[in-house]
Amino acid sequence: MKHTIIEDVRKTTPLIHHLTNQVVINLSANGLLSFGAAPVMGKAEEEAADMAANADGVLLNIGTLTSWELPAMIRAGQAANENGIPVLLDPVGVAATPFRTNAVKSILENVKPTVIKGNAGELAHIAGIPWETRGVDSIGDGHADDIATKISDIYQTTALVTGQTDIISSHGSMVSNQTGHPLLSQVTGAGCLLGSVLTACLTTDDTLENQVLTAVEFYGLAAEYAAKRSDVNGSGTFLPHFIDALSFDPAELERT
Numbered sequence: 001m002k003h004t005i006i007e008d009v010r011k012t013t014p015l016i017h018h019l020t021n022q023v024v025i026n027l028s029a030n031g032l033l034s035f036g037a038a039p040v041m042g043k044a045e046e047e048a049a050d051m052a053a054n055a056d057g058v059l060l061n062i063g064t065l066t067s068w069e070l071p072a073m074i075r076a077g078q079a080a081n082e083n084g085i086p087v088l089l090d091p092v093g094v095a096a097t098p099f100r101t102n103a104v105k106s107i108l109e110n111v112k113p114t115v116i117k118g119n120a121g122e123l124a125h126i127a128g129i130p131w132e133t134r135g136v137d138s139i140g141d142g143h144a145d146d147i148a149t150k151i152s153d154i155y156q157t158t159a160l161v162t163g164q165t166d167i168i169s170s171h172g173s174m175v176s177n178q179t180g181h182p183l184l185s186q187v188t189g190a191g192c193l194l195g196s197v198l199t200a201c202l203t204t205d206d207t208l209e210n211q212v213l214t215a216v217e218f219y220g221l222a223a224e225y226a227a228k229r230s231d232v233n234g235s236g237t238f239l240p241h242f243i244d245a246l247s248f249d250p251a252e253l254e255r256t
C-alpha cells in the first residue's frame with residue numbers, strides 16, 4: 001500500500017460524481033466523507049455532463065439502473081473522458097437480466113472506463129466466461145485472474161475482480177490483495193462503497209496499479225480493524241466501526 005495515495009486524497013478532498021444505485025447512496029456518501037473525499041450524487045441527464053466535467057472523478061454504478069438513467073451515465077462518462085477525469089464502471093448485477101447486460105454494453109461502446117471493477121460473477125459475464133450468479137451476488141469461485149486479464153485486454157483498461165482475494169490486472173501486469181473480512185459480504189453496498197474509495201484514489205498522481213492496490217488493501221485493513229473490536233457482534237455493529245476506520249491513518253491500520 002502506498003500511503004502517499006491516501007495522504008493525497010485527504011489533502012485534495014477530490015469531488016467524486018456518483019451516478020449510483022439507490023440502495024447505497026447514503027452509505028457511499030458517508031463512507032467517502034469518512035475516507036477524506038467529497039461525494040456528489042446526481043443522475044439527471046440535463047446536468048450529467050456539467051457535473052462530471054466539474055468533478056475530479058466519476059463513478060458509474062448500474063445497481064438500480066432505469067432506462068432514463070442510462071443516457072445520463074453515458075453523458076457523464078463521455079464528459080469525464082473528454083476532460084481527462086478518471087471514470088470507474090461498476091456493473092452491479094450485470095448478469096441478472098438482458099436489460100443490465102445491454103446497458104453495460106452500451107456504456108462500454110460510448111465510454112472508456114479507467115477502471116472496471118466488480119465481483120467475479122459480474123466481470124466474468126462481461127468477459128464471456130461462464131460463472132454462476134444470483135442477483136447482485138457471485139456464487140462459487142474459479143480463476144478470477146483469467147477474468148481480470150480478459151477484461152483488461154478487451155477494454156484496454158485496469159480491471160479489479162473483488163472477493164476473498166482481490167485481483168487487479170492493469171495493462172499486462174497482475175497483482176492481488178488478501179486484506180478484508182467476510183463481514184464485508186454481509187453488508188449490502190460494501191463493493192459499491194469500495195468503488196467510491198477507489199475512484200477517489202484514481203485522482204492522485206500514481207500508477208493505476210498502485211492506486212487500485214492501495215484502495216483495496218486499505219479498505220480491507222479497515223474492515224479487519226472494525227471486525228476485531230470486542231463490541232462488534234455482527235454486520236450491524238461492524239458497519240459504523242468500519243466507516244470510522246476508513247478515516248484512519250494507513251500506518252495505524254497496518255499496526256493493529
Ligand SMILES: Nc1ncnc2c1ncn2[C@@H]1O[C@H](COP(=O)(O)OP(=O)(O)O)[C@@H](O)[C@H]1O
Pocket residue numbers: 118119120136137138162163164165166179180181182184185189190191192194216219220
Ligand atoms: N470472504 C471475504 N473475505 C475478505 N474480504 C472479502 C470477502 N468477500 C468480499 N470481501 C471484500 O469485500 C469488498 C467487496 O467485495 P465483493 O463482496 O466481492 O463485492 P460486491 O459487494 O460487489 O459483490 C472487497 O474489498 C473484498 O475484498
Ligand SMILES: Cc1ncsc1CCOP(=O)(O)O
Pocket residue numbers: 021023024063064092093136187188189190191192193
Ligand atoms: C442489493 C442491491 N440491489 C441492487 S443494487 C444493490 C446493492 C449491491 O451492493 P454490493 O454489490 O456492493 O453489495
